[in-house]
Amino acid sequence: MKSRAILWLMLIAAVLYMGCTTEDDKPTGPDLPSGTPLAGEKTGVLEAEYSPYLVTGDIVVPEGQSLTIEPGVELRFDGLHKFLVQGHLEAIGTAENNIVFTSVQGAAGNGDYGQWRALVLDTGADTARLEYCLVQYGAAWDSTERYPEEEGLWLNGGIFIWNCSPVIRNSTVILNGYNGIFILGAQSNPTLINNCVYDNDGDGVRCELGATANIWYNCVKENNSQQYAGAPSGIGVKSRLNANGDSCDFHYNISLDPKYADYVNQDYTLGSCSALIQAGQDAVTIGSIPYYVGATELRGPIGGRTLTAAASPWYVSCNAFVDEGETLVVQPGAQVLFQGVYDLKVFGTLQAEGATFMHEDSLNEQAFWLGILLTNTSGSDSYLRDCHFRNASSILDSEPFGGAVTVQGVSPDLTGNTFHNSLYAAISCQNAAQPLIRDNVIDGFGPMAINCVNNSHPQIDHNVIRNGIGYGIQCLFNSRPVIETNLIYATGMVGIRCAVESSPVIRYNTLVQHEYSGIVCTDQSNPSIRNNIVAFNGSPSTWSVNSHGNGISIAVSSVPQIYYNDVYQSSGSLFSSGLTVDPSNLSSDPLFVDAEAGNFHLQSSSPCKTASETGGEIGAYGLDSNW
Known part of the structure; x- marks a missing residue:
């Protein structure tokens, strides 16, 4: 009798066990505590x-x-x-x-x-x-x-x-x-x-x-x-910055999101932008969960380093910066690839030549990184030469707008670079910045290619600016750059805009194929406009407005000097209504070699060959035809 009872219990247990399995014969239900x-x-x-x-x-x-x-x-x-x-x-x-x-x-x-x-x-x-x-x-x-x-x-x-x-x-x-x-x-x-x-x-x-x-x-x-x-x-009262540039108290305690990978599911792995990384005593990571910064990984403070081509590519895994008194050198051939919408802020010195700065997903035109900011404490010996910038968005995405390179109050050398598909500006000069901007190609940009604001006076020459949405060069708030020997064409707005008491020198430039006008001056801006070719600007929507001025549009409050230019339109108006035009200005077809192919050199029979104030050639190639 007892044996039969035991058999029945075993049978019942077997049935229950079989009823609580999956197809792969693993029991279902929650795991029991173990250890x-x-x-x-x-x-x-x-x-x-x-x-x-x-x-x-x-x-x-x-x-x-x-x-x-x-x-x-x-x-x-x-x-x-x-x-x-x-x-x-x-x-x-x-x-x-x-x-x-x-x-x-x-x-x-x-x-x-x-x-x-x-x-x-x-x-x-x-x-x-x-x-x-x-x-x-x-x-x-x-x-x-x-x-x-x-x-x-x-x-x-x-x-x-x-x-x-x-x-x-x-x-x-x-x-x-x-x-x-x-x-x-x-x-x-x-x-x-x-x-x-x-x-x-x-x-x-x-x-x-x-x-x-x-x-x-x-x-x-x-x-x-x-x-x-x-x-x-x-304790807990923010009073200084730590080595990562984050706010902390006098004992370097921070109160910032650790940025765990999957906090809800108990994955406490740190993301690359965690404020805990290298924020502890002796630059170790705060907490018990490690984060190992790779040999070619760039994040946080990166001054005092040299980025070589041999170790390239270098990966920017979070915002990075060069502190005051330190220098970052980027050697020719080095690739600096941004893994997200991150930036590089320079409070010290940046010296980069022949390097590439872009998002790591280089084939995706919608994969952006932020940009490079040269602050007002950055070294006077900073330079970016012969570098390539692709798909930068902007450190500042609202007025006064930043760029792939933003310069604040300093005078770096920005020469020989190419900028492709900048979401905002390619170069933004702010707060009395005076960089040298020379021999750059800016192809594809947002509101403007070069932005000059707040008393900035850069030297801008021998640049090609094309295929943008907004202005080729914008000057605002008492900015007075020298803009000469530039080719600016095919923008969605205006070649050069001067506004809010900005009075640049605009000479020997070629400004063609802009949707509205070649040059616009408003708000008491009084530039000197001499020896330029301003031609074939506007579109059907503006050609029909006789007072618009598809060539040069000047508001009543502005009094520019306009001499020795060729302002030509096959359709639309040359100047805004009411503007008195000096007879030194031409209105003739400049006879470009091949405008459709982007060759804006002049044919030998062009009237612009001898139209300058010295009897020489006007336009972008008037001072130096070999660039």
């Missing part, structure tokens, strides 16, 4: 060989005893248990093998706040060290258990420190149910260095009952209450 059981007093060594450990009750390291936890050990708390250290704890993991304190649910991918109690460091744990530890899903809200019972507070911290001074370095304290690190008692003075305390459901770091702490180079961010509570004065 080497662990509870009670523990001393000696917790070995990685037996990891993971399933914590089924409180763990205690007794006073006067010690416990070492090996790198790679994972402790899975199955219930509201605590890890109480009254002796010495040495939990030193590595960047590759963190020591993990988590919940059973967290180990199965279902972690949440407060699924176990806390890691408690008591008075005897004065010499405890935690390095490269991950502490998550602890700090269950507890209004029943104080620690210590007579005088302590609730166990409301992922790491709970009572009257001792452990060292906690390069650890990640995340998603705990109340405070991330809770420090109590007048004898507490722990050292917290290079830790990330993120998204805990109370305060990030909290000090009470006379506790203090040494808090350096941490990231404390997105905790549900305060980032720091009761911490020493000045």
Whole structure:
């Protein structure tokens, strides 16, 4: 009878088992908690060989005893248990093998706040060290258990420190149910260095009952209450910049998004733009999760380096900068490939010759990077020569608009470069900038090819500007560049625009095939316009407006000097209405060699060959026909 009952039980179990499998004979349903059981007093060594450990009750390291936890050990708390250290704890993991304190649910991918109690460091744990530890899903809200019972507070911290001074370095304290690190008692003075305390459901770091702490180079961010509570004065108050150029307090603590790869699914791998990278003491990465900057990877501070062709390509994985007093050299043949919409800001010196700057997806015309910004502190010996820029968008995408290269208040040498498909400007000169812009080809651009604003006075000569949406050259806000011997054609707006009290020198240029006008002057702009060819501009929509001025359009408030130009239209109007034109100006077909093919040299019979104020050739090739 007993044997028959046993057989029936075995049969029922088999049926149940068969009913809970998939086609590949694997049982369905959630994984059961697993690991080497662990509870009670523990001393000696917790070995990685037996990891993971399933914590089924409180763990205690007794006073006067010690416990070492090996790198790679994972402790899975199955219930509201605590890890109480009254002796010495040495939990030193590595960047590759963190020591993990988590919940059973967290180990199965279902972690949440407060699924176990806390890691408690008591008075005897004065010499405890935690390095490269991950502490998550602890700090269950507890209004029943104080620690210590007579005088302590609730166990409301992922790491709970009572009257001792452990060292906690390069650890990640995340998603705990109340405070991330809770420090109590007048004898507490722990050292917290290079830790990330993120998204805990109370305060990030909290000090009470006379506790203090040494808090350096941490990231404390997105905790549900305060980032720091009761911490020493000045902690968390932004007062300086760290080595990455990010705002921090006087102890280099930051409060910035770690930019985890997939935070929701517990993938704490750092993205390339994480503010934690190299932001810690000795330029290590903050937290327990490593990020290794590649040998040819460029991000953050990159001054003092030479980018060679031999090591090329170089990959810009996040915004990069050259600090004041430092130099970045980019050698001929080097490729600098941007892996996203990132920029290079130069506060020091940039010297690049024969290099290429573009997005790594070079065949995608919609894959943009930002651009290069030469700030007003950048070195006077900066230059960009014979470089190629492709698919730059802009560091500044609103007025006054930035460019593939933006220059603010300095005078770099920008010569012999090519700019292709710039989303905004190719070159933007701002705040009294005076660069030399010579022998560049700008093919394809947005609102303008070259932008001169805010009292900027660059020298712009021997450039070819074509196939853009907006203006070839724009001068705004008292800018007075010298614009000479340039070929500017086939833009969607105007060849040269002068506005808001800008009075450039415009001479010996060829301005053809612009949708509206060759030159436009408004808002009390009084340029000198001499020895230019301005021809075949406008479109049917503007030709029909007699007062428009498809050649040169001048507003009443502006009084330019217009001499020795050839302004010619086969359709539309030459000048805006009301403008008195000096007889030194021609209105004849300039007779280009082959305008349709982009050859705007003059035929030998062109009337422009002898039309200049010196009796020579006018237009882009009038001063120097060999460029």
